[in-house]
Amino acid sequence: MYHGNARSKLKSIYDSREVEHMNIILLSGGSGKRLWPLSNDIRSKQFIKIFKTQDGAYESMVQRVFRQIKKTDEDANITIATSKTQVSTIHNQLGDSVGISVEPFRRDTFPAIALAAAYLTDERHISPEESVVICPVDPYVEDSYFEALKALEKQADKGEANLVLMGITPTYPSEKYGYIIPESSLDVSNVKTFKEKPDVETAKKYIAQGALWNGGVFACKLSYLLDKAHGLIDFTDYEDLYAGYEALNKISFDYAVVEKEEKIQVMRFGGQWKDLGTWNTLTEAMEEKVVGKGILNDQCHDVHIVNEMDVPILAMGLRDVVISASPEGILVSDKEQSSYIKPYVDGIEQQIMFAEKSWGSFHVLDVENESMTIKVTLNAGHSMNYHSHRNRDEVWVVISGCGKTIVDGMTQSVTAGDVITMSAGCRHTVLADTELKLIEVQLGSDISVHDKQKYALEYDAVTS
Amino acid sequence: MYHGNARSKLKSIYDSREVEHMNIILLSGGSGKRLWPLSNDIRSKQFIKIFKTQDGAYESMVQRVFRQIKKTDEDANITIATSKTQVSTIHNQLGDSVGISVEPFRRDTFPAIALAAAYLTDERHISPEESVVICPVDPYVEDSYFEALKALEKQADKGEANLVLMGITPTYPSEKYGYIIPESSLDVSNVKTFKEKPDVETAKKYIAQGALWNGGVFACKLSYLLDKAHGLIDFTDYEDLYAGYEALNKISFDYAVVEKEEKIQVMRFGGQWKDLGTWNTLTEAMEEKVVGKGILNDQCHDVHIVNEMDVPILAMGLRDVVISASPEGILVSDKEQSSYIKPYVDGIEQQIMFAEKSWGSFHVLDVENESMTIKVTLNAGHSMNYHSHRNRDEVWVVISGCGKTIVDGMTQSVTAGDVITMSAGCRHTVLADTELKLIEVQLGSDISVHDKQKYALEYDAVTS
Secondary structure, eight states, X not given: OOOHHHHHHHHHHHTTSOOOSOEEEEEOOOOOSTTTTXXXXXXXGXXXXXXXXXXXXXXXXXXXXXXXXXXXXXXXXXXXXXXXXXXXXXXXXXXXXXXXXXXXXXXXXXXXXXXXXXXXXXXXXXXXXXXXXEEESOEEEOTHHHHHHHHHHHHHHHTSSSEEEEEEOOXXXXXXXXXXXXXXXXXXXXXXXXXXXXXXXXXXXXXXXXXXXXXXXXXXXXXXXXXXXXXXXXXXXXXXXXXTGGGSOOOOHHHHTGGGOSSEXXXXXXXXXXXXXXXXXXXXXXXXXXXSSEEEOTTOBSOEEEEXXXXXXXXXXXXXXXXXXXXXXXXXXXXXXXXXXXXXXXXXXXXXXXXEETTEEEEEEEEETTEEEEEEEEOTTOBOOEEEOSSOEEEEEEEEOEEEEEETTEEEEEETTOEEEEOTTOOEEEEESSOEEEEEEEESSSOOTTOOEEEOOOHHHHHO | OOOHHHHHHHHHXXXXXXXXXXXXXEEOOOOOSTTTTTSOSSOOGGGOOOEEOTTSOEEOHHXXXXXXXXXXXXXXXXXEEEEGGGHHHHHHHHOSOSEEEEESSOOOHHHHHHHHHHHHHHXXXXXXXXXXXXXXXXXXXXXXXXXXXXXXXXXXXXXXXXXXXEEEOOSSOOSSSEEEEESSXXXXXXXXXXXXXXXXXXXXXXXXXXXXXXXEEXXXXXXXXXXXXXXXXOOSSHHHHHHTGGGSOOOOHHHHTGGGOSSEEEEEEOSOEEEOOSHHHHHHHOSOSEESSXXXXXXXXXXXXXXXXXXXXXXXSOBSEEEEEETTEEEEEETTGGGGXXXXXXXXXXXXXXEEETTEEEEEEEEETTEEEEEEEEOTTOBOOEEEOSSOEEEEEEEEOEEEEEETTEEXXXXXXXXXXXXXXXXXXXXESSOEEEEEEEESSSOOTTOOEEEOOOHHHHHO
C-alpha cells in the first residue's frame, strides 16, 4: 500500500539539498559458480582481482567500476545493493566510505531496489526529486559508459518519461539478453515493446528492426522508485522495510515495474559493453594471458591462466583453453565449453577453503578426520568476534605481527612464536595491532563452522 | 687395476651355494623432471603410484616390477642399485627385505653396476659363477618379459658369450632408442654391431635389416662384471669401492663394456615393452582416465588426470591432454608436447613441497617470510633423527596418534592436542607408537633445510 503522508513529510527535508552529483545504485548479485574455482558459494565473480591496472596491481570488477565512476564524477553518490555476505569483501575492496544497502535475505531485484531507494531516502537523505541510476556492478565497460549513465540520469531529470533505459547496440545476435524495441532510431526514443531472450534467428530479426540489448541499466526519479515500492509493499520507512524483508516475495524489477510502465524511454549506448559472466567472456577482457604463477609454452594459442595458488601452472601445446586454480579446485576447460560449467560444479562437494572476512581472511591448509589447520590473517586494528566452540579445542601459533589475545577474559600481548591453547568452551579472540598472522589448529571429532558461540567483549578486557 | 687374488679368495666361499633362483640387479635411475609435477628433484617417476591393481589400490612402477618378478620367481634375489636419496622410498614401497646397493654419489651405470656386483659378492655372498640379469627398474611390461629375463640368464649360464643382451622387437621406427644389429634372425644370435639413436628414416632402414631395440637389459656371469670392474677401477672389495666412489669418473656401462665386447649375443623379445618416460607414454599405460579427484565432461577425448592434491580438477572439452597436479605444481599439456617439458621445468624454482622419508613423510602447508608450516606423518614405530636447529624455533601440535617426544633429553608421552615448543638450539625428536601426525610451525628469519644438527640418542631417553 502506498503511504502518501510519509512521502510528503520527507520531501521538505530534502528540498534544501543541491542536486549536482550522480546517484548510482550498483546491484551486486549473488554467488554463482560460473567462474569456479574463483567464484563459489561465498565469493562472487565481481570480487575476483583479475584486471591489471596501470600501476601493475590487480583490481576486481567492482573495484574497476568504482574507480571508473569516481573518474567520471568524483563526488558520485554510490550505493551498493547487496547481501550481508558481501559486506566484508566490499569494505575490504572499496574502503569503509562506500554506501551499502544490505539485503538481509536474497529477494530478487524489485525488493532490493525498493530497499536501496528507502536507504537512499532515509539513511543517506537524498531528495526523492533527484534522479538515480540503477545498474549491475559487473559490466566490463570503457569510461564512455559512465558518461552515458550521466546522460541517462539527465534524461530522467527532464521527466519526459518515468523510466529511461539504456539500450545497448547489439554486436551479435545474442541469445543471452532481452531486447528492447524502440519506436524510432533516434538517440532517445519511446519504447515500443520488450522481447524475451530469443534464439539466434529471432535475435537477427530483432536486430534488423533496430532492437537494442537490455543490460538492466536505467534511470528514474527516486520518488518513482519509492512510489512503486510503497505500491507493492506495505512499509513505513527503511527500518520497517528492512525488518520485514524476509517475508517479501521474490520478484524482479523488470517484471514488477519495467514491463508494466507506459511512460518509458530508451537511450542508445554504442560503446563497449561486456557481460563477464563466463570464463570465455572474462578471459576476452583480460589484458594478460597469465595472472598468478604460470608458464605458457610457445605452442599455446589463446590460452589463459588465472592461478590463485602458490605453486606454478605449466601449460603446453593448448589452444583456446582457460586454466584456473584456487584453493577450491582446478578448472581446465575449452573456452567455449566453459559456459556449461554449472552442473559440474554443483556436483562438487568441497569445503570452503578460503574466505575474506571483515577482519581479514582465512585459508584452510589441512583437513584430517579429527583436526583442521587454518592460516588466519587479521588486518591491523581488527579482531575476531569473541567466541567459543563446544566441540573442539584450538591452538594458535602466532607467525607474524603483534597484538593481544583475550582468553576467558584474560588479556595477553602476543607476537611471532607465541602459542595459545584453548579448550572447548573457552572464550577467545585476537586483536591485531599490526597485521597479525597465526596458524590455528582445530582438534576434535566434530569440527564444524556452525559450532561457534559469540559473546560481547567487555571494554576493560580490550584496553587492559 | 685387476686384483686376481681377491677374486680367487672369494671364489672358494661361494662354491657351496646352490644356483637356483634369478639374480636381478634393477637399476633405479635419477630424479628426472619429465613427469613433473609428480617427479622432481627428490621423487623419481618409478615411485609414483599410478597403476591400479586388481584389489583397487595403486602401485608404482617399482612396485609393479617387483611384484611381477616375485610372481615369476618367488625367491628371486633382487637388488636395487640406486642413490641414497631413494632408499627411504624403496623401503616404504617394497619393505625392508629388498637388497639395495646404495650409490653414495651418482656416477652413471658402469660404476653403479660395478658397485652392485661387489655388493652381491661381498654383502649378499652370491657366487661369482652365478649369472645375473641387469635391467632398468621402470619398464612397463607384461609377465612374459620376466620369463624372457629367466631365459636370458640361462643363456648367460651356458657361457657361449660373455654378455647376452635382450633385443626388443621394434614396434615403430623410434628415434629414442639405440639399435642392435644381429648377425642372424634366430632367437639367439651373435651381435653384428650397435647403432646410436637414429632419425626416423635411418631407423626404418635398421628395422628392415632386422635390427632390435636396445633396452639396456642384459645377463652375464657375476664374475664377468667383477673382472670388468677390477679392470677399470682400483679397489679391493665392496667397502673399498664404496669408500672411493666419489672419485670415480662418470661412464656408462654401454660405453665402457658393451660396445667393446667381442663375445656378445642378443636374444629376441617380442612381448609388450614400454618405456614410460614421458606423460604421453605413461598415460597410454594407465588403465584409468582419472587417478585422484577429477571430473571429465563428456566433451573430453583422450584426457588423463593424475591429481595428488586434495581439491578436485574439472576438465571440459579437451582432447589429447594430460593434467597432473601435485603440491609442486600443475601441468596441463597436449600429450605430444609433454615430451618437451624438461627445459620449462628446469626454469621453475620451487621449494620441495612433499617428501617421503624413512620415518614417514612431510608436506609443506604454508610458507611465509619468517615462518613455514609443515604436516609431518610418522609411521608407527618410527622416529625422526634427534636434532636441533641454529636459526629457528619450532612448535609441534600433535593432531593424531600417540608416541613420545624427547626434548633436551626429557621424554614425554604425547597424543592429539599436545603442544611442544622448542627454541633454537634445543635438541628434539618424536617417536611414534601408532602412526602419529603433527603440525610443525617453524619460526625464524633464516629457515633452511640445511640448518639441522643431528645427535645420537641415548638409550635411556628412548625407553624411559
